[in-house]
Amino acid sequence: MKRLFLLHKMPYRNYRHRRVNKNMPYNKTKVGIIGGRSVVAGELLRLLLAHNNVEITYVESSSKPDTPVGSEHPFLQGKVSLDFSQFDCDFIANNCDLVFVSRPHMQSATVIEQLHREQIKIIDMGADFRLQDPGLYPAWYNVEHPCPSIISEFTYGLSEINKAQIASSKRVANPGCYPTSVILGCFPILKVDGWDFSRIIVDSYSGVSGAGKKASDKNHFLNNYGNVIPYRFGEHPHTAEMEQALCWGSKSTKILFFPHVLPIERGIISTVFIPLPPGNKSTQKELTELYQNFYRKDVFVRVQEGYPEIKNVAHTNFCNIGLKIDERTGYLAITSVIDNIMKGAAGQGVQNMNIMEGYPEKEGL
Amino acid sequence: MKRLFLLHKMPYRNYRHRRVNKNMPYNKTKVGIIGGRSVVAGELLRLLLAHNNVEITYVESSSKPDTPVGSEHPFLQGKVSLDFSQFDCDFIANNCDLVFVSRPHMQSATVIEQLHREQIKIIDMGADFRLQDPGLYPAWYNVEHPCPSIISEFTYGLSEINKAQIASSKRVANPGCYPTSVILGCFPILKVDGWDFSRIIVDSYSGVSGAGKKASDKNHFLNNYGNVIPYRFGEHPHTAEMEQALCWGSKSTKILFFPHVLPIERGIISTVFIPLPPGNKSTQKELTELYQNFYRKDVFVRVQEGYPEIKNVAHTNFCNIGLKIDERTGYLAITSVIDNIMKGAAGQGVQNMNIMEGYPEKEGL
């Protein structure tokens, strides 16, 4: 199997900075968004409208064509004058350098299958191209993948881990929200001797925005207020995404993943419980330093001595990580927090676009 | 027009206490609930299950017959073993002394039309029999009333104001949530000389539970969280209910009513702004005492010197009222808070049942 991801933080060359002169507007990246009504699309629009190097040329919503983008995302009113458009492959090919696809799984693949012969760059915000092994998709999503032959064209877009490959890719699968928090939290010790990933526990809690905009019992205010909702114990397909990213060599990683919904809008807190290696000598302080060193060049990862809290990453592209060792019971707990709509979706999408386009990584973030 | 309500706190005889001996279970009131899946029905069930003098004999939900009541109201699991039943007029007539009807407007009237020849007592939790003037219903609800001839059989069930009539009624229209807060807040000065109700302002804020259980954009968590939603300015039909209750003699009351949705589960805070009478001499303290005297026998109304707050009435049947006079601008502001599901619906329903059945008014509350 092709290893598009998980090469250990290969040296990543300086940004191309393709624009010689910032004042030449024709030099901007022309960006389209497919699936323009989603929560993630709204956040992408917010970020891209403030991005110095981007011109938004196309926002697709085939269910609401010719209506103003601001009618669906009222916080953008007065900032965007575009209307939603029908899906139109030719128009996209002629008017976009790069498109974000923000559709539910299966729909995303169907759209991308139509686009994938075009020369444009594609960042898929959905789940359809994250799992490299074509057999995993039907195993976890209970449905055949609509176009398994395209999967291998995609690079897994966890920006900090896979930067060099992302920079040279035209197709990027933006990671899931939970996996972003968990993989960033685990990666620095993945290849350190002794750490056993064969049976780790991940207990995660996410804000309601992860469940999307469509009204349902699950996101009814009365069901969330003052409540926590456990769901999909051991069955969430993000499990496969985490396990894929946290394999290494002969290491066979298995994860028990238990997601819950919190009564907040944004944010994920994931706790990973890993047994300490037998005869472990690393202190909490040393491990924290190892992490800080690992992420020293990554502007969006903060490794902390205290406990990470969602409020410090909400509305940002940061991932905050804290490590706690309990010698008495022999466990390491890794706490990792992100904004699920930012670093867990739109923020990382823009970060990946910056890497692909040679812009400074934190431009517009 | 028959004046079923608004007689000024007529002397109300002692409770009948129809049961000579508390230990005789056959003496309990057999109660049915129609529209058993609603938020209000859930709260009614919670209250009635703990009520010493009630046996629940019937819970109707024609959309989910033969499923356990606890499946719809999981907080009641282990406390109730009933299943939902189809609507069945004969069964109700034979097995219930009293039914609560908790259906949306129009549906409530349709059900009651079928029941109204029966000898059972009926408390309608809906809006269909609150407006005594048959012309008001189509004016405010934009639809013809399905059975206007029955309207006059109903007593307006604002417990504190209309106690004597409720006690002798077999048909009670339980008040709306907003009107309960506003009418209790205004009634003590309605007949005091000088107070002019011809053009008062009512600014109200309610928790999301008022909007019911059915998932919609309006009660989507992401639309409510961190937000306040104004709606139906000047058009909410509760306006008519308030105006009807706050007329007196030749006083022609007009109310500008502006409702909003708060990001909380339960509670209403209503502020009524009334101009001080010309040459007003009443101090805030005197007015507070007038109110305290007016409600001195009403166990569920607390007139306070400070500001009423929702948290002190949530999950209770209380209405807290506070009065503030601003001499500089010449206004009285009446702040009134209730739990919209309790005093604004199910709690007042049980209070009315207690009054109708001769039980102590606060039994089960």
Place this chain on the structure above:
Amino acid sequence: MKRLFLLHKMPYRNYRHRRVNKNMPYNKTKVGIIGGRSVVAGELLRLLLAHNNVEITYVESSSKPDTPVGSEHPFLQGKVSLDFSQFDCDFIANNCDLVFVSRPHMQSATVIEQLHREQIKIIDMGADFRLQDPGLYPAWYNVEHPCPSIISEFTYGLSEINKAQIASSKRVANPGCYPTSVILGCFPILKVDGWDFSRIIVDSYSGVSGAGKKASDKNHFLNNYGNVIPYRFGEHPHTAEMEQALCWGSKSTKILFFPHVLPIERGIISTVFIPLPPGNKSTQKELTELYQNFYRKDVFVRVQEGYPEIKNVAHTNFCNIGLKIDERTGYLAITSVIDNIMKGAAGQGVQNMNIMEGYPEKEGL
């Protein structure tokens, strides 16, 4: 060491029902509350005021003597006319049959040391008499116990597990909130062969009310809103309480306990991760039935097939438990939810009082 608790659900005789005739008021239990300003005391008052067999004779708050109880607990205004009193040992001995002590750790012990020669019954809501081994207190609370010799007089008051002992005790240590959720969740399999408690993980999330009423950074609205706050990883003294209760025979139980604060008022959700026994044959369904059987006589424990949610236990004395097995990774996850102020404190306190006084266990709950 004396085994005051953890005897396996010994047969528990019928309630004494000490009162022959319900109408004889002198027969009521005269109850006092020490530490009357706390959140837990407020909830105790709410419950006891509605309890048919209780008369509240004394509410101590030495910091606010002679002020109305309702001024501190405004939701009780109009329901209680008592004032707070100074601490007065003689008065308590002469006027109370039973006192609840709701003071911070160390203070609770100091008060009880003064009272313990009196014949009155004592339910300590605090932490000082939960740990039977006198060496554990200084190890987990970092301070010497003020009166270690009294510890052995106390029965651990986890109602469902220790009912018979509670019924015959005059001194009861009401359990902590987290331990209540965790012990009830684990107890049914504690003595089943194969389940290994030597290194289990407990990940718990609690509402803010657990942190008390005193304003601090930790309970500042801006620190909690939209946030989750991890704290005291591996160091929370409730760990010792759980481990004490979950030892059995030669089983040496060790727990990694990781508590967090949720942005809600009430409720705890605890997830216990336990490895499946080697060669486990029990299905999720069988295990659920084992639990349901274990708690079949316990009115306040609901074992569910689905996921327990806080909203279904908030404002109740219930503990809801759900079991999930993941064969792929070999773990059982036990999810247990309670209202931390009810089953986690005041509710269980009243339940214990009912057991001690021979009243029906759910009286007033």
Place this chain on the structure above:
Amino acid sequence: MKRLFLLHKMPYRNYRHRRVNKNMPYNKTKVGIIGGRSVVAGELLRLLLAHNNVEITYVESSSKPDTPVGSEHPFLQGKVSLDFSQFDCDFIANNCDLVFVSRPHMQSATVIEQLHREQIKIIDMGADFRLQDPGLYPAWYNVEHPCPSIISEFTYGLSEINKAQIASSKRVANPGCYPTSVILGCFPILKVDGWDFSRIIVDSYSGVSGAGKKASDKNHFLNNYGNVIPYRFGEHPHTAEMEQALCWGSKSTKILFFPHVLPIERGIISTVFIPLPPGNKSTQKELTELYQNFYRKDVFVRVQEGYPEIKNVAHTNFCNIGLKIDERTGYLAITSVIDNIMKGAAGQGVQNMNIMEGYPEKEGL
């Protein structure tokens, strides 16, 4: 009295754009912040760190000198490497072009008195220099102003209304949060014949962040959650600020202002109730167009046909305004929403800095 504000949207010249070449960093405005630990200072830092034309040279907190700014504002960790400094007049004069002062009232004036001989520009985020009439301060704040002679140096910084004066000022008093929402909501009809401001009602609801960071009963999570807290009816000093701005010619404006605290972090919703002019002929649509025309050049004001909602302005510098006419009762209701920390404080502060420094008005916002 000098009219520093309320001149009717005088023609405002094009921005100076003082920097010829964007790449010359020495050209940036050197900005200091005094009172660096406040909520508003945190937001100012967040905005200024992303501002292309600003260099932060000084952040004062005399209570925590030499500690990292990020320790107080953890969401800024990794973005700011400055430490807090002691107050030092000389250092400020030598190292800052402009300072924001974010201190409680009275303290702000004391600081500014020391600075006011320096040539630096000052934007006071506090309340001390908003009221032009020196007699108003003691009347509303119940304390003598520490330096009334300086008041007249300040321009009232309501950006949209007072742009020309702000552009030429070195001293700007940033408006209060409530007044910003109310004045923007009322200003367009202030000078239209017939509208009577002599006795208007303003009912406002604000998020908890308005109450600051210091832990107190008022911002305790348990007091805010599920609650609304009315306060300072008719007594809030922002009343004077609104009345000052809404006088015109012989028009004597009096406002009954009733503020409340909402259980959200950010946002204000203000409703202004004004009687329709006698014989009013303006429709809601015409009035909306009048407003849209009035604010047509103001990028941060959105006049809407529907109801404004807080969620659409949260975390932005926008003010959304909606107008509703009720002919039946003869009232206009103006609903105005802002983010109290952004347009109500830090956002408008940066907007004013942009105007004073000749940068595009929405730079960094």
